[in-house]
Amino acid sequence: MSKIRRRVDRLARVTDIDRPRRRLPRSVREQEIIDAALRVFAKRGYRAAVVDEIADLAGISKPMVYLYLGSKEGLFIACIRRETQRLVTAFREAAGAGDDPARRLWAGLTAFFGFVAAHRDSWVVLHRQAPEQSEAIAAELAAARRSVRAEVTGLIGDGIARGAGGAVHLGRDDADFVAHALVGAADSLTDWMELHPGEPPEGVTLRLMNMTWVGMRNVLAGEVWAPPR
């Protein structure tokens, strides 16, 4: 390459702020920006986070970040959306299909607690960030919660359908109740995990299965607990 050509190239790089330093396909670049955003949001919280730091971390100019993802809110929503997708996929793949709802639930919960342990930044953004920051963010977090719960409802619904002697009086509302309780419990237990860093995800799952599964098996079988008189 001639000296002049190199100089022109360098000038183009310096003047064109919208141009990525490395040539990357848009989809790859976008993922890198979301990676950086996730780290900054997890570290600073939504309000204190600034797009400059995200751009720096992604090795890209701030206008480029805006070009790709629109705004700080857009960045945050992209984080929620991607990490929820990852979490749901991890749960779904682990829980799989099959005849044994206990096994599926156990595998799904292990994947959930494993994800939380392995992806701390993702979990901080999904679990601790404020739903009231904006209506768009609140809607996104509500949708994330619904999609996680839908996975669990599906699994429990399958258990009911196959369940012990066809407990036909249990339906979608019951599956949804169990899913609300389980997702809420699992959510809250990630705080317990933080207080007990020595407990592996498998241990947390085992404790939760012990606490709930026997009772759930009864519910699936249509048994009833009566309050003491």
Next chain:
Amino acid sequence: MSKIRRRVDRLARVTDIDRPRRRLPRSVREQEIIDAALRVFAKRGYRAAVVDEIADLAGISKPMVYLYLGSKEGLFIACIRRETQRLVTAFREAAGAGDDPARRLWAGLTAFFGFVAAHRDSWVVLHRQAPEQSEAIAAELAAARRSVRAEVTGLIGDGIARGAGGAVHLGRDDADFVAHALVGAADSLTDWMELHPGEPPEGVTLRLMNMTWVGMRNVLAGEVWAPPR
């Protein structure tokens, strides 16, 4: 009373904006302001709420509101503190003491779901408002959560202490695990309640007891669930 005296009194009322319209002890006035704040925060959310509306609703001047409770943040914190206290008291009084942990848990949970159904505004503020609004608010909400959990941990700890044949390998961490799971499940189930307005608090409690109690009884007795091979 002379005509002049009445006139002086009226002038004093008109010019002294710090003076309440009705003569009320400070503590009563403060509770009325918190009542008004709770309604406005529940309706508008923390960010959109304005102190003018709270003052109007309390039938008091805005400077008086500031004099009593400091700031919008102060108002919000006062709401969280008072409503948490009410919730904890309702749980504690219902759960009481006694030998039967199932009965205590059942009564405590019934009181909890009853409180949520009866005090919608309180629950909206405690459950749905953003923890990231400010550090002081986040700290207050975290303290509220801890105090609710401490009640449940105490109850479960009692159950462990009395529990089936002295399961000495269970301790405070185990009680705290169960409390995290139960409080998270109960929290999340208030969303389910909203979707099922026909279900009374007693029904929600019964479902949750069915789902968890049998499993918890096993945990208290030191039994172990093993994952399928």
